[in-house]
Amino acid sequence: MTRKPTQTALPSATRASAKGAAPAGNVEVPASNRATRAAERRAAIVDAAMEEFIARGFAATRLDDIAKRAGVAKGTIYLHFRDKESMFEELVRIVIVPVVARLTALPPPAGSVRDLIEAFAGNFLKEVIGTRRGDLVRLIVAEGPRFPSVADFYYREVVSRGIAAMRALIELGITRGEIRDKELARYPQILVAPAMIAVIWQSLFARHAPLDAQDMLRVHLDLIFGERRTT
Amino acid sequence: MTRKPTQTALPSATRASAKGAAPAGNVEVPASNRATRAAERRAAIVDAAMEEFIARGFAATRLDDIAKRAGVAKGTIYLHFRDKESMFEELVRIVIVPVVARLTALPPPAGSVRDLIEAFAGNFLKEVIGTRRGDLVRLIVAEGPRFPSVADFYYREVVSRGIAAMRALIELGITRGEIRDKELARYPQILVAPAMIAVIWQSLFARHAPLDAQDMLRVHLDLIFGERRTT
DNA sequence: TGACTATGACTGACTAGTCAGTCATGTATC
DNA sequence: GATACATGACTGACTAGTCAGTCATAGTCA
Numbered sequence: 001m002t003r004k005p006t007q008t009a010l011p012s013a014t015r016a017s018a019k020g021a022a023p024a025g026n027v028e029v030p031a032s033n034r035a036t037r038a039a040e041r042r043a044a045i046v047d048a049a050m051e052e053f054i055a056r057g058f059a060a061t062r063l064d065d066i067a068k069r070a071g072v073a074k075g076t077i078y079l080h081f082r083d084k085e086s087m088f089e090e091l092v093r094i095v096i097v098p099v100v101a102r103l104t105a106l107p108p109p110a111g112s113v114r115d116l117i118e119a120f121a122g123n124f125l126k127e128v129i130g131t132r133r134g135d136l137v138r139l140i141v142a143e144g145p146r147f148p149s150v151a152d153f154y155y156r157e158v159v160s161r162g163i164a165a166m167r168a169l170i171e172l173g174i175t176r177g178e179i180r181d182k183e184l185a186r187y188p189q190i191l192v193a194p195a196m197i198a199v200i201w202q203s204l205f206a207r208h209a210p211l212d213a214q215d216m217l218r219v220h221l222d223l224i225f226g227e228r229r230t231t
Numbered sequence: 232m233t234r235k236p237t238q239t240a241l242p243s244a245t246r247a248s249a250k251g252a253a254p255a256g257n258v259e260v261p262a263s264n265r266a267t268r269a270a271e272r273r274a275a276i277v278d279a280a281m282e283e284f285i286a287r288g289f290a291a292t293r294l295d296d297i298a299k300r301a302g303v304a305k306g307t308i309y310l311h312f313r314d315k316e317s318m319f320e321e322l323v324r325i326v327i328v329p330v331v332a333r334l335t336a337l338p339p340p341a342g343s344v345r346d347l348i349e350a351f352a353g354n355f356l357k358e359v360i361g362t363r364r365g366d367l368v369r370l371i372v373a374e375g376p377r378f379p380s381v382a383d384f385y386y387r388e389v390v391s392r393g394i395a396a397m398r399a400l401i402e403l404g405i406t407r408g409e410i411r412d413k414e415l416a417r418y419p420q421i422l423v424a425p426a427m428i429a430v431i432w433q434s435l436f437a438r439h440a441p442l443d444a445q446d447m448l449r450v451h452l453d454l455i456f457g458e459r460r461t462t
Numbered sequence: 463t464g465a466c467t468a469t470g471a472c473t474g475a476c477t478a479g480t481c482a483g484t485c486a487t488g489t490a491t492c
Numbered sequence: 493g494a495t496a497c498a499t500g501a502c503t504g505a506c507t508a509g510t511c512a513g514t515c516a517t518a519g520t521c522a
Contacts (some may be wrong), residue, residue: 015462034471036515041471056377059290063508073473075510084508142373145434146287183450189432189442190451193424200427201420202376208386211420220416220421223454265491265497272498294482304499306484315482 002016042080044070049091054135058088058143088143092150099127104165113173114225117191121217123227124195129213130206134199141200163188173225180226194220273311275301280322285366289319289374319374323381326367330358331388333398344404345456348422352448355426360444361437365430371451394419404456411457423452 048069054062063084067074081087103123128134142150166188173179184190198213205211250411279301283292294315314319334354359365375382397419404410415421429444436442 028389057288057290057373059288060377062506074508075473076471078509079471124292133275134439138372141369141431141435142288146291152439156438160440177284181450181454183453187425187450189428189446189447190425190454193428194418194421196423196431197420202373203492204382205386205390208374208383209391216418216420219412219418222414223412223421269497289473293480306499307497309483310497330498 010101041070041072041076044186045072045077045080046091046094046179049087049106050095050132050136053091054132054139058138058146059083089147089150089153092136092140093153095133096154096157099133100161102127104161113169113176113178114221117169117173118221121195125214125217128200129198135203137196137199138203141224162192167189178225184224191224239272263278272301272303272307276303276308277313277322279327280318281363281367282325284319284322285363285370288370289315299327316378320378320384323371326364326369327388328383328456330364330411331392333358335392344400344407345452346410347398348404349452352426352452353445356448360426361433366434367429368427369434375436393423409456412455415455422455 045066046174049061049066051069052066055061061084063074067077070077077087081090108131108216128137140150144154167185170179170185170188170191174185175183194216195213198211198216201211202213253410272294276297280292280297282300283297292315294305294308297307301308308318310323334351359368371381375385385462401410401416401422402417405416406411425447426444429442429447432442433444
């Protein structure tokens, strides 16, 4: 009984992945074929879900809100994801994977170890700290204990790789005589710690006391590499 | 409409803080007077709430579960706290304040700056890392964005004080020639970062890769103070 | 090319279940 | 006996997930 959606508009954001996630008011752009449209919708749902989960956390996020933000009916979400939980898990994968790929693909085997690490830090600064992706990291820290599969994935794909990569760089630095402290290779976490703190700080305390992450990371590298660089 | 907490007692935990928090099966020990009993109940509720909030986060925690764990009826919770939200906020205060007090009251003005910082780190290791209180820190990171009052409180009472204290120590270290890098005073976060990372690591990744926090902090201090100490 | 049919993406009202907060009814204390 | 405290069944608001029905589009045929 009752039923008669009429359903005129069908937003769909024409690719663009609509970061801003314009809710309702977007104009009809009936993308070519069905498959494309579906992919666009899926992307819109992912973006919307990301925003909502970051803003409210897993439990407090309503699928109705995600649907509204994505400009889609609630049922549509279930055409793309099994349920709320698996949507959250997939979401993390979908967003994390390309970032890792980009950060990993970097190593331009040029210059000193310090140059390499600085390039890496620069990218991290640009790609993560203070961005939506930084918030995602905080979200993983927050929900990790309740989503072992997410924590596992994150450890496997990001943390263990990152630690291994940093360890390799540190060992190279020690071999080349750029880094004096040989013990550092045992705890690459020390190298990464200020960057992580910066991510969390921006999320939580930026409005109390803004933090110049770039400068802080430079000071930290000075500490490790022992000398002042450039100016 | 509706709302009228009744909000009678405000016991104030008469200290005691009953860490053990025996769940249901506690044999009634009709402690002398009403005030004492009430204080015990309040403490039991605080402990139970702490456990539940840490395990599930704010939104997913059920007051029924807190009540059951505390060995109390749900209504009793409302004799002590206005609602779930203010319970969470008070909880953070109740648990954090004594920890800060204990960590702050330390400074035995003896020995080198490194000794001071090492003593501090040792206490932090014992009191926070890998304990329930460490989980609370993770919880604050998790819920902070949704509870500005909690984030504010935490910044004011813990972060800003901690940063200021560390800065003072660093400056003293620089004056005394123990610390070479003068820039460090601008970012006390660098000094603290590995400790925070240890807290988070224990919560999330300990079962994937255990971390010897104590050793890591030692290596980090070696990095800052430049030389190896003892053995 | 135009008309007609089949497909399945999409919708949103609905169901079943959950849980914060209430309050009438005890019960212990003074 | 009066008061303060404690209880837990109850209410009502809210939401994850469902599914019967719709309709734009792809496919087929003349």
